Amino acid sequence: MPTNKQPRSLGIVQPQTFKSQQALTLDCGQTLESYELVYETYGELNATASNAILICHALSGSHHAAGYHSESDKRPGWWNAAIGPGKAIDTDKFFVVCCNNLGGCDGSTGPTTHQPDGETLWGADFPLVTVRDWVRSQHHLMLHLGIEQWAAVAGGSLGGMQALQWSVDFPDLLRHCVIIASAPNLTAQNIAFNEVARQAILTDPEFCDGHYVREGKVPNRGLMLARMLGHITYLSNDAMGEKFGRHLQRDKLHYDFGPEYQVESYLRYQGEKFVGTFDANTYLLMTKALDYFDPARDYGGTLAEALRRSTAKFLLVSFTTDWRFQPERSEEIVNALIEAGRDVSYIEVDSPNGHDAFLLDIPYYMGTLRAYLENIDV
Secondary structure (H helix, E strand, O other): OOOOOOOOOOOEOOOEEEEEOOOEEOOOOOEEOOEEEEEEEEOOOOOOOOOEEEEEOOOOOOOOOOOEOOOOOOOOOOOOOOEEOOOOEEOOOOEEEEEOOOOOOOOOOOOOOEOOOOOOEOHHHOOOOOHHHHHHHHHHHHHHOOOOOEOEEEEEOHHHHHHHHHHHHOHHHEOEEEEEOOOOOOOHHHHHHHHHHHHHHHOOOOOHHHOOOOOOOOOHHHHHHHHHHHHHHHOOHHHHHHHOOOOEOOOOOOOOOOOOEHHHHHHHHHHHHHHOOOOHHHHHHHHHHHHHOOOOHHHOOOHHHHHOOOOOEEEEEEEOOOOOOOHHHHHHHHHHHHHOOOOEEEEEEOOOOHHHHHHOOOHHHHHHHHHHHHOOOO
16 A cells, blocks of 8 residues: 655664673684674564564665764665655654674674673684574574564665575564565675685785784775775666766876776775775675575575575565676575465566665665565554
């Protein structure tokens, strides 16, 4: 049923911290005896706790999915286009939760936080984490919030992988699963992109084997190059051509190695901006979690077999010019769900914006997401 409500801003939102005293054994074999997750919530939990939606963030995302942190804050949360009163994920109906994943650099336990002794930074000693580890920690947060079942778990890109993992690992704890611009695992090409990005960081002279903070240094150049490479894969050729073409940055060719073209200047700007907000060790961890993701691995390599455990209903969304996670990768999940006898809806959205389209307010995309979520009974 269409809504007549006008979308509104969430306004000022405040992060919270969940301090878990429950040990978490990671896939790598190490155990965190305790840990913290920073999270935000939007909307109100209803009396039966049946209206909660978990939002899972992508590689460079955080708990700050919507709203603003202060009156002077000019930059809203990363999915502000989708979350809020009257928006696709309507906070007048749903209680929305988003946390910064373990290993992140926005307050949750990770390389930028202290070890249990309270004095030593984790740095490079923080263990490798997987999507399954994140889902287990999110389950602990779920119990802390008094939620017995998610109305939906949703996310784009790496966030969509977490939603898919939820449906396999905790099949009875979510009623709907929304997977956007994602894939059932990485292709060799995607693993290759991640490895080049990691090598840019690992070979930076300022990296100091991951203990750069202790040494008073920051591997800015390596992290900048990793971000520049990643950013290229988030945009489509058409979008880059339309935005930059072959336009010169300066009035004429200068025959040097400075940024001659506007696209070069743009990538440098994006890389330089990123190094001021993100941590190099976290970037390494996040890309490894992407590489390791493969929910079919424990089920004979067959995704349909893994998804036979799922009881949720599914919505999958892909974008025509997304070459990082092509529509065919979403269709792999759709076909596996059909083979497993699951309830699945799928749309492919025509967009020139490449992988980043999942973050944008595209009417057909947001309209479909809104229509799907409006039909969830709470």
